[in-house]
Amino acid sequence: MSTVSLAQFHQVFFEESLEGLDVMEAALLALDEGGGDAELIHRIFRSAHSIKGGAATFGFPEMAAFTHEAESLLDELRDGRRAIDGPIIELLLRTVDCLRGMFDRAQTGQPLADAESENLRQQLAVTVGRDVIVTAGQANVGTLATSGWIIQFRPHLGMLAGGNDPLRLLRELAELGTLSVEAQLDRVPTLDALDPAECHLGWRIELTGAVGRDAITAVFEWVEGECDLSIEPISVVANSVEPNLAAGTLTEGIDAVSAPVMQNIVPKNAATGSNDAGSVRVGIDKIDSLIDLVGELVITQAMLDQFREDFDPTRLALLQEGLAQLARHTRTLQESVMGIRMLPIGSVFNRFPRLVRDLSQKLGKQVKLEMVGEHTELDKTVLEKIGDPLVHLVRNAIDHGLETPEKRRAAGKHESGTLRLEAFHRGGSIVVEIVDDGAGLNREAIVAKAIQKGLIPTGEDLSDDAVNELIFQPGFSTAATTTDLSGRGVGMDVVRRNVVDLGGSVAITSRLGHGTTFTITLPLTLAIIDGLSAAVGNECYIVPLVSIVESVQLRADAVRNVVGGGELFRFRDAYLPIVRLHEQFGCADARQHIEDGLVIVVEADTGRVGLFIDGLIGQQQAVVKSLEANYRRVEGISGATVLADGSVALIIDVAGLVRMQSRRRAA
Amino acid sequence: MAKILAVDDSASMRGMVAFTLRGAGHEVSEAENGQLALDTARGTRFDLVLADVNMPVMDGLSMVRELRVLPEYKGVPILMLTTESNTEKKMEGKAAGATGWLVKPFDPEQLLATVRRVLG
Numbered sequence: 105m106s107t108v109s110l111a112q113f114h115q116v117f118f119e120e121s122l123e124g125l126d127v128m129e130a131a132l133l134a135l136d137e138g139g140g141d142a143e144l145i146h147r148i149f150r151s152a153h154s155i156k157g158g159a160a161t162f163g164f165p166e167m168a169a170f171t172h173e174a175e176s177l178l179d180e181l182r183d184g185r186r187a188i189d190g191p192i193i194e195l196l197l198r199t200v201d202c203l204r205g206m207f208d209r210a211q212t213g214q215p216l217a218d219a220e221s222e223n224l225r226q227q228l229a230v231t232v233g234r235d236v237i238v239t240a241g242q243a244n245v246g247t248l249a250t251s252g253w254i255i256q257f258r259p260h261l262g263m264l265a266g267g268n269d270p271l272r273l274l275r276e277l278a279e280l281g282t283l284s285v286e287a288q289l290d291r292v293p294t295l296d297a298l299d300p301a302e303c304h305l306g307w308r309i310e311l312t313g314a315v316g317r318d319a320i321t322a323v324f325e326w327v328e329g330e331c332d333l334s335i336e337p338i339s340v341v342a343n344s345v346e347p348n349l350a351a352g353t354l355t356e357g358i359d360a361v362s363a364p365v366m367q368n369i370v371p372k373n374a375a376t377g378s379n380d381a382g383s384v385r386v387g388i389d390k391i392d393s394l395i396d397l398v399g400e401l402v403i404t405q406a407m408l409d410q411f412r413e414d415f416d417p418t419r420l421a422l423l424q425e426g427l428a429q430l431a432r433h434t435r436t437l438q439e440s441v442m443g444i445r446m447l448p449i450g451s452v453f454n455r456f457p458r459l460v461r462d463l464s465q466k467l468g469k470q471v472k473l474e475m476v477g478e479h480t481e482l483d484k485t486v487l488e489k490i491g492d493p494l495v496h497l498v499r500n501a502i503d504h505g506l507e508t509p510e511k512r513r514a515a516g517k518h519e520s521g522t523l524r525l526e527a528f529h530r531g532g533s534i535v536v537e538i539v540d541d542g543a544g545l546n547r548e549a550i551v552a553k554a555i556q557k558g559l560i561p562t563g564e565d566l567s568d569d570a571v572n573e574l575i576f577q578p579g580f581s582t583a584a585t586t587t588d589l590s591g592r593g594v595g596m597d598v599v600r601r602n603v604v605d606l607g608g609s610v611a612i613t614s615r616l617g618h619g620t621t622f623t624i625t626l627p628l629t630l631a632i633i634d635g636l637s638a639a640v641g642n643e644c645y646i647v648p649l650v651s652i653v654e655s656v657q658l659r660a661d662a663v664r665n666v667v668g669g670g671e672l673f674r675f676r677d678a679y680l681p682i683v684r685l686h687e688q689f690g691c692a693d694a695r696q697h698i699e700d701g702l703v704i705v706v707e708a709d710t711g712r713v714g715l716f717i718d719g720l721i722g723q724q725q726a727v728v729k730s731l732e733a734n735y736r737r738v739e740g741i742s743g744a745t746v747l748a749d750g751s752v753a754l755i756i757d758v759a760g761l762v763r764m765q766s767r768r769r770a771a
Numbered sequence: 772m773a774k775i776l777a778v779d780d781s782a783s784m785r786g787m788v789a790f791t792l793r794g795a796g797h798e799v800s801e802a803e804n805g806q807l808a809l810d811t812a813r814g815t816r817f818d819l820v821l822a823d824v825n826m827p828v829m830d831g832l833s834m835v836r837e838l839r840v841l842p843e844y845k846g847v848p849i850l851m852l853t854t855e856s857n858t859e860k861k862m863e864g865k866a867a868g869a870t871g872w873l874v875k876p877f878d879p880e881q882l883l884a885t886v887r888r889v890l891g
Contacts, residue, residue: 110787154781157875160854162787264846268871269848269889329862329865
């Protein structure tokens with residue numbers, strides 16, 4: 105029946121509500137730390153209130169009912185009728201979790217309420233001191249029929265200023281039955297005393313027909329207190345045990361009445377539940393600057409357009425200026441558009457106060473969490489994928505890094521450990537550091553473990569960096585007992601793999617007794633990379649600039665052939681394998697002789713190799729297109745891009761090539 | 772067709788209101804809190820303002836009070852979109868200068884009916 109499908113707003117509702125839950129959680133944790141700030145409670149209340157309103161509007165009555173209980177409790181806290189204590193905060197935190205679960209289920213079209221949510225709802229209701237059973241209370245509104253009504257309606261002088269037009273009220277009354285209206289002009293002042301913004305008229309209205317008093321009071325609902333109103337039946341034909349209904353009490357029943365209406369919409373939601381195409385919320389300022397830029401672009405285009413009609417060589421300078429302007433605008437536009445995908449890392453950091461609180465309580469450790477640089481912006485895709493690795497590192501830091509209060513005391517440190525999450529820009533990258541002041545990596549324990557696992561031979565002399573690197577080896581774990589917190593079968597190798605897949609890297613520094621720092625370096629965006637274009641036969645490949653160490657021209661005698669190891673060349677203090685790209689990717693007409701081409705030394709976390717190419721074409725920015733989405737995954741290739749001349753170039757996945765190379769050597 | 776300002780901090784609620792009203796041929800501007808609504812309302816005279824009560828930065832009641840001070844907003848209908856179905860809260864809205872209210876949850880039909888009511 106409705107002309108508007110509410111389902112189209114579900115995604116926005118889910119997103120803003122999940123954000124609201126994050127806000128609630130953060131504020132609850134701040135309260136937990138002793139901040140009795142009224143604004144915190146208001147913030148929590150507002151979030152719950154919005155979720156309740158949205159849930160009821162968009163067809164999630166169970167969620168609305170659940171949130172209603174939480175809201176009642178929050179209302180008491182807000183008004184100071186109830187003090188905030190640990191158990192209340194715990195209860196509300198569980199409410200947040202429960203609502204998150206409800207949203208998960210709502211997104212996949214499952215029933216929202218479960219045993220846990222029912223249980224919690226009752227607990228909330230009991231806490232507030234209310235009867236749990238919701239009375240399906242239809243307001244007992246008298247729909248008494250009479251042959252008609254006499255209505256005396258005299259607006260107060262200020263009623264018009266409040267936006268209520270008496271004419272509207274009369275029109276609405278006319279829809280109810282037959283109307284006969286008599287204007288009362290007795291209070292109209294003389295013209296010089298008349299203020300047109302004030303209402304001086306009154307009306308005596310006779311409404312005939314089978315009309316209930318409730319219908320009439322509903323018409324006058326908004327002007328109660330702004331007018332003198334009397335409603336008298338002309339002659340009562342039905343039982344006259346009518347309650348004296350004041351306008352305003354009528355709407356008491358509306359919440360209950362609307363609920364079944366909302367229920368009908370639920371199946372629609374289920375049908376569209378799988379639609380989870382992501383969206384980004386963008387600040388107005390970003391959009392405004394885009395619109396400005398497009399405006400500039402249009403002007404430049406118009407200016408360049410003049411040259412199409414009549415090009416006079418004397419105006420060459422003007423044309424060049426126009427083209428330079430176009431280039432500048434295009435670049436700024438590109439940056440602005442990329443900026444739309446950028447979101448503050450705070451949205452990922454937000455989950456940590458809760459995680460740290462729960463984890464430290466569970467492990468009996470005291471942890472002070474510091475977060476710095478939450479406003480640092482990252483590409484949405486990077487942001488979505490960095491969460492899990494960060495969670496893993498934070499868990500590790502609390503589980504394995506920070507010591508128990510007793511141990512810390514014994515070591516002469518403060519009982520409570522500090523865990524710092526910091527995000528900042530460095531060059532063209534974003535750096536995220538996870539710093540703990542715990543025990544630090546234990547060199548002996550790591551080496552012993554690595555030997556036991558057969559990762560290294562006994563008696564090998566390793567540098568500190570090499571020892572730290574060991575923890576990134578698959579299947580490595582230093583904890584004497586694997587707790588259920590960190591030891592979930594996911595090791596540091598997976599953390600590193602995830603970060604490398606995002607085009608980033610993980611480094612580790614540690615001092616025994618002083619703590620450990622994990623440094624994650626991430627690219628600003630995945631959508632555009634800076635690269636060098638390299639010619640190989642008739643093909644062009646893009647090598648990401650960040651991976652390039654150096655390019656060298658080799659003499660034929662600098663190349664060593666090793667049995668089973670392919671070609672090697674000496675670069676600084678090491679021998680690096682040569683990967684001939686034309687062989688790797690089967691390119692025709694490529695240069696074969698090592699002296700005719702160029703070797704680019706590239707570096708990944710796992711090592712360096714030399715890429716043999718025909719020559720370099722130039723440096724350029726490449727807009728990355730997914731090869732997987734358009735074709736299939738190809739090892740050693742991370743994507744494709746379209747070149748200025750319209751041809752397609754493949755982008756080299758340096759880490760993948762290095763992996764392939766070391767596999768080949770191991771074979 | 773009327774010029775309507777929809778004020779709500781919830782993007783979904785605002786979106787629903789704006790979408791419904793635009794579908795009915797109205798010109799709708801949106802604001803996500805009372806302060807932004809005031810800024811918008813100062814530049815253009817709207818025929819109707821629909822505002823949430825609970826909002827960060829500036830709540831709906833304060834917004835109505837500020838709006839009513841402006842000479843061009845004397846007599847302009849301002850409706851509160853409120854979940855508080857108790858009389859007391861509604862009267863607070865009235866005292867602040869609101870014309871009336873629409874109780875959440877409402878569906879698009881109810882919204883349009885209410886808007887028709889005030890715009891005639």
